[in-house]
Amino acid sequence: MPYVTPEQIERAKQMDLLTYLQYYEPQELVHFSGNVYRTRSHDSLKISNGKWCWWSRGIGGRSALDYLVKVRGLSLPEAVVQIGGQTAALLPVPSKEPASAGPRKLLLPEKNENNDRVIVYLAGRGIKRDIIDYCIQTKRLYESRCYHNAVFVGFDSQGVPRYASLRGTSRRRFMGEANGSDKRLSFSIPARDNSSKLHLFESAVDLMSYCTLELLSGREWRQDFCLSLAGIYKPKQDISESTLPAALTQFLKDFPQISEIALHLDNDAAGRLAAKTIQTILPSHYIVFDEPPERGKDYNEYLRSTLKIRRIQERE
Structure with missing residues (x-):
C-alpha cells in the first residue's frame, strides 16, 4: 500500500467529484438534467452543486476522494495516489490532443454565493x-x-x-x-x-x-x-x-x-x-x-x- 503525506491527503480533498470525472474519466459521466450529472456505473449516484449522493445506498460526500473510498472501495492512500496522478496504472491519462486542437477546457471551480x-x-x-x-x-x-x-x-x-x-x-x-x-x-x-x-x-x-x-x-x-x-x-x-x-x-x-x-x-x-x-x-x-x-x-x-x-x- 502506498504511503501518502498529510499534505497529499489535503490536496486530494480539494478536488470535487464532477471535476475529477470530467478530467480523468469523462466516459463515466452522464448529464442528467440542468446542472445534475450521474455516473454510468450507478444510475442513482447523482452529482450536483459540489456534492454527490448515491441514493440507492444512502451515502454521499463532496470530494472525489470520498467517492473513490466509499464507492470504488479504494483505500485512502490508493485514492490519494489516484487523484494525485502519481501512479500511472491507477490514473487514466487523457490521450494527447493533436497540435492543431483548440485550447484545453478550463474547469473553473463553482462560485460561492459571496466572496x-x-x-x-x-x-x-x-x-x-x-x-x-x-x-x-x-x-x-x-x-x-x-x-x-x-x-x-x-x-x-x-x-x-x-x-x-x-x-x-x-x-x-x-x-x-x-x-x-x-x-x-x-x-x-x-x-x-x-x-x-x-x-x-x-x-x-x-x-x-x-x-x-x-x-x-x-x-x-x-x-x-x-x-x-x-x-x-x-x-x-x-x-x-x-x-x-x-x-x-x-x-x-x-x-x-x-x-x-x-x-x-x-x-x-x-x-x-x-x-x-x-x-x-x-x-x-x-x-x-x-x-x-x-x-x-x-x-x-x-x-x-x-x-x-x-x-x-x-x-x-
Whole structure:
C-alpha cells in the first residue's frame, strides 16, 4: 500500500467529484438534467452543486476522494495516489490532443454565493480593499463554493478565462491550479492606459501586494501592466539552455509595445536565480530592472512589514 503525506491527503480533498470525472474519466459521466450529472456505473449516484449522493445506498460526500473510498472501495492512500496522478496504472491519462486542437477546457471551480472569506483572507494579508474589489468586479477573483478557496483567473486576449490558480483561505496551506489551466495566460492586472512597462511576480498575492504598496504611496496602481508567473520559474542548470516563462512569452507576444520589464521575484535562492536567468535570456532591446522586495522573502511579506511599521509610527 502506498504511503501518502498529510499534505497529499489535503490536496486530494480539494478536488470535487464532477471535476475529477470530467478530467480523468469523462466516459463515466452522464448529464442528467440542468446542472445534475450521474455516473454510468450507478444510475442513482447523482452529482450536483459540489456534492454527490448515491441514493440507492444512502451515502454521499463532496470530494472525489470520498467517492473513490466509499464507492470504488479504494483505500485512502490508493485514492490519494489516484487523484494525485502519481501512479500511472491507477490514473487514466487523457490521450494527447493533436497540435492543431483548440485550447484545453478550463474547469473553473463553482462560485460561492459571496466572496466574504476571500476578502477577509486577502485583507488579512494587507491587501487593500480597492484592489480586491477591482479583481472581483472584473471576474479575476472569486471564492469557490467548495473549500472556499481564492480563485485567481487569467484571461486570453478575447477575455475568455484560460487559467485559474487556487489558494486556500483557511489555516491549512493549499495552493493549486484548476484543471485545464493554461500557464501562458496566468493572472494579470492590465494598465489603465497603454503602458510600455510590465511588472512581473511569482504569485497573484504578490502582485496584489505590490499594487497595494503603490496605492499606499499615492501612485496610480494601474499605471503599468502586472503579471503573475503562476508559480516559481525554474530555469535549466545551464542558463543558456533555458527558455522564458510561458506567461511572460505570451504576454510579450500579446502586448508588443512592452519595452521595460521590472522583475519583482522573491528574495530567496530560487527567485534570485529566476531573475538572473530572465535578465540573461531576454532579448537585448528590453530594459530590465531587478526589483526584489526591500524586506522579507516576497512582496506580501514586504507589504505586511510596511503596514506594521506604519502602525507603529502612527501610535508614536
